[in-house]
Amino acid sequence: MIFIRKIVLCLGLLIAVNSHAELKGTGDLGIIIERAVGQVKLINTSKRTDIGIIKGLGDLSHASATFSRDARYAFVFGRDGGLTKIDLLTNKINKRIIQAGNSIGGAISQDGKLVAVSNYEPGGVRIFDSETLAPVTDIPAEYGAGEFSKVVGLVDAPGQRFVFSLYDAGEIWVVDINDPNKPVITKFKNVGLQPYDALITPDGRYYIAGLFGENGLAVLDLWNIDKGVKKVLTNYGRGTEKLPVYKMPHLEGWALAGKHLFIPAIGEHAVVIIDPDSWQEVARIKTYGQPVFAIARPDGRHVWVNFAFPKNDRLQIIDTAKMEIVKELSPGKAVLHMEFTPRGEEVWVSIRDEDRVDVYDTETFDALAEISVDKPSGIFFTHRAHKIGL
DSSP states (O other): OHHHHHHHHHHHHHHHHHHHHHOOOSTTEEEEEETTTTEEEEEETTTTEEEEEEOOOOOOTTOEEEEOTTSOEEEEEOTTSEEEEEETTTTEEEEEEEOOSEEEEEEEOTTSSEEEEEEEETTEEEEEETTTOOEEEEEEOEETTTEEOOEEEEEEETTTEEEEEETTTTEEEEEEOSSTTSOEEEEEOOOOSOEEEEEEOTTSOEEEEEESSSSSEEEEETTSGGGOEEEEOTTOSSOSSOOOOSSOOOGGGOEEETTEEEEEOTTSSEEEEEETTTTEEEEEEEOSSOEEEEEEOTTSSEEEEEEOTTSOSOEEEEETTTTEEEEEEOOOSOEEEEEEOTTSSEEEEEEGGGTEEEEEETTTOOEEEEEEOSSEEEEEEGGGGGSTTO
């Protein structure tokens, strides 16, 4: 009898030890989009390794992701209209729905209770309960006489709001969702021709939309919304030399570093530096190719820049104090996306055409690790859960 009790006690201790060993936080987790095969790779940033694969996410050719407030769940927005909720602790799909015909991104509300998806087809924004993915609100992007616009540049904003741009209509809409069943929509019309993407500054004050159809940027001060949208930098844009645009810059990759904005120039081999107090250009840095992302290290000291086809094999690093390029790296073919670890000691870089992700030390620029990934594109870490607009 004593022998049996000892066995039961040992089994109980073993179960307790194993259960404790399985416990883990999500602060050092993230996902990498494997665009060609419709799956994501779950990764651990502290250990610089992949820890699982989650399949069955549909068309991920232009996929993006955001995270739940507790950083346990990732919401992946697929090009096929798919909205997939992934459990990072169990490595499984929690819920998946097809909510539209063609979607281009999404955002999570300030309180974490609502997930919004921006759609090309049908044009508009659809909002879902983040717990169940049950539909809550549908906001068609209707303008003119029954026409519907593609929606781009969807971000969350303080005050329990979503902000987005209507590409075809040249409008910016602000949606107050404090009562999600009765959203209050403020529409700003004639903001500029073809707003193609947008960002919100880290403090949640300025929503800035790039204009593809004309020179300039459209800026909305969310602290002074009654003043409307103003157009700035009307000399910024494609420039006098009409270069072909192989890939549009991603404005969520714009960098606010110190007192300046670092913005990829459309159709130019340059990064434009802007003073957000005056909204004037203060400098322009010539680059290797047409920039796609210009992303600031979390401390703002460096901005890392990648480029569009055909010169998409390089990275250039700008020192924001010196306002000059201080390093150039050649990771490989098709450098698509970069993501810094939460405090910026490392950056992860997807090299699509070589099926891998490289990890770099951001002080020494040394390569620290390689991870095998099938056609990697977007890289998303869970610290985004606690940042405005990400």
